[in-house]
Amino acid sequence: MNNLSSYLLLTFFSFLRHVWGTMVKPYETYRNLTKATYPFEALFVGLLVAGYIGIAAVLRRGFVLDPLFLTLRFGKIFWGIVFTFIFAWGSLYFTGRLFGGRGKPLSLFLPWVYSLLPTTVWFLTTSFFYFLLPPPRTTALTGQLFSIVFIALSLTLFYWKGVLYYLTLRLGHKLDLVKILLVSAVNFPLGIVYSLFTYKLGLFRVPFI
Amino acid sequence: MKEDKVFNQLKEKMILIADLPPQEIGPFTCFWKSSAFYFKTMTLPLLISTGLFSSLTLWFIFGPRLVNLVSILQYGF
Numbered sequence: 001m002n003n004l005s006s007y008l009l010l011t012f013f014s015f016l017r018h019v020w021g022t023m024v025k026p027y028e029t030y031r032n033l034t035k036a037t038y039p040f041e042a043l044f045v046g047l048l049v050a051g052y053i054g055i056a057a058v059l060r061r062g063f064v065l066d067p068l069f070l071t072l073r074f075g076k077i078f079w080g081i082v083f084t085f086i087f088a089w090g091s092l093y094f095t096g097r098l099f100g101g102r103g104k105p106l107s108l109f110l111p112w113v114y115s116l117l118p119t120t121v122w123f124l125t126t127s128f129f130y131f132l133l134p135p136p137r138t139t140a141l142t143g144q145l146f147s148i149v150f151i152a153l154s155l156t157l158f159y160w161k162g163v164l165y166y167l168t169l170r171l172g173h174k175l176d177l178v179k180i181l182l183v184s185a186v187n188f189p190l191g192i193v194y195s196l197f198t199y200k201l202g203l204f205r206v207p208f209i
Numbered sequence: 210m211k212e213d214k215v216f217n218q219l220k221e222k223m224i225l226i227a228d229l230p231p232q233e234i235g236p237f238t239c240f241w242k243s244s245a246f247y248f249k250t251m252t253l254p255l256l257i258s259t260g261l262f263s264s265l266t267l268w269f270i271f272g273p274r275l276v277n278l279v280s281i282l283q284y285g286f
Contacts, residue, residue, distance in 0.1 A: 023252065023253050024252060024253050025249075025252070026249075026252055027248075027249045028249075031225070056286060059286075060286070123286050126282070126283060126285065126286040127286040129283060130283055130284075130286060134283075135279070135280040135283035135284060136276075136280040136283075137276040137277075137279050137280050137283075138276065139273040139276055143276050144268070144273055144275070144276060146279070147268075147275045147276045147278075147279040148264050148265065148268050148275070149264075150279050150282070150283075151263075151264040151267060151268075151275065151278070151279065152260045152261045152263075152264035152265075153260070154260075154282065155259075155260040155263045155264055156256050156257055156259070156260030156261075157260075158260075159256050159259055159260060160256050163248065163252065163256070170229070171229070174228065174229055174230065175230075176230050176231075176232055176233070177232055177234055177241070178234065205284060205285040205286075206282070206285035206286070
């Protein structure tokens with residue numbers, strides 16, 4: 001029991017260090033993550049994602065607190081995110097191998113899990129703003145100012161995601177830029193088709209990738 | 210025999226460097242390497258300033274129509 005709690009504590013501190021590292025020193029942090037020293041760190045990222053799912057389940061269709069509805073909604077979004085993660089991870093792994101990548105599934109696992117941080121932050125802040133300042137926005141000065149801030153935040157998180165995506169392939173698969181572009185040329189259309197599919201199913205409006 | 214710590218650290222560093230193929234993109238290699246240096250050392254300030262700059266650029270191009278995009282995105286969570 002003592003060993004388990006100290007292992008969990010170590011994993012938690014490693015998670016905190018890596019969260020900070022992905023923002024300020026992503027290159028160095030991703031080198032560590034490919035070694036997958038503490039693969040159970042993924043659980044803490046999972047908890048963050050679960051927090052978002054809880055909020056989304058309550059807010060998405062109006063402020064609903066019915067337990068049955070919330071459970072069904074939570075389950076639907078949860079399985080949607082799990083399946084999307086497995087799809088993206090598998091697709092990156094196999095297309096990377098196709099273009100000469102040397103990574104193993106585990107060396108790509110933690111980097112891709114941590115690349116969910118910008119996604120989760122975007123979804124969390126968007127749901128927070130949805131609650132605080134419900135859309136639609138107006139073209140008044142305040143509406144425009146909010147729009148500039150919101151787009152700046154979204155683009156910052158999008159670029160952060162781009163950096164983490166690049167580092168996943170660069171350090172997890174040990175690919176160079178040209179091969180990363182080739183892998184992306186295969187994966188992006190796949191991602192678009194997948195996103196349309198999940199949109200039609202009513203799972204996501206913006207894909208949780 | 211006493212273990213040479215510095216040698217082992219250097220060896221580890223060499224393996225780390227040799228493990229990755231060098232990034233060659235023709236005439237852009239020099240530009241890529243100098244910009245990658247900034248991305249490695251000051252990632253967060255670069256990301257924030259690029260995000261803000263892009264957002265302002267979009268506002269200058271699209272003006273008040275930008276609020277329509279934000280309204281759509283706000284329903285996207």
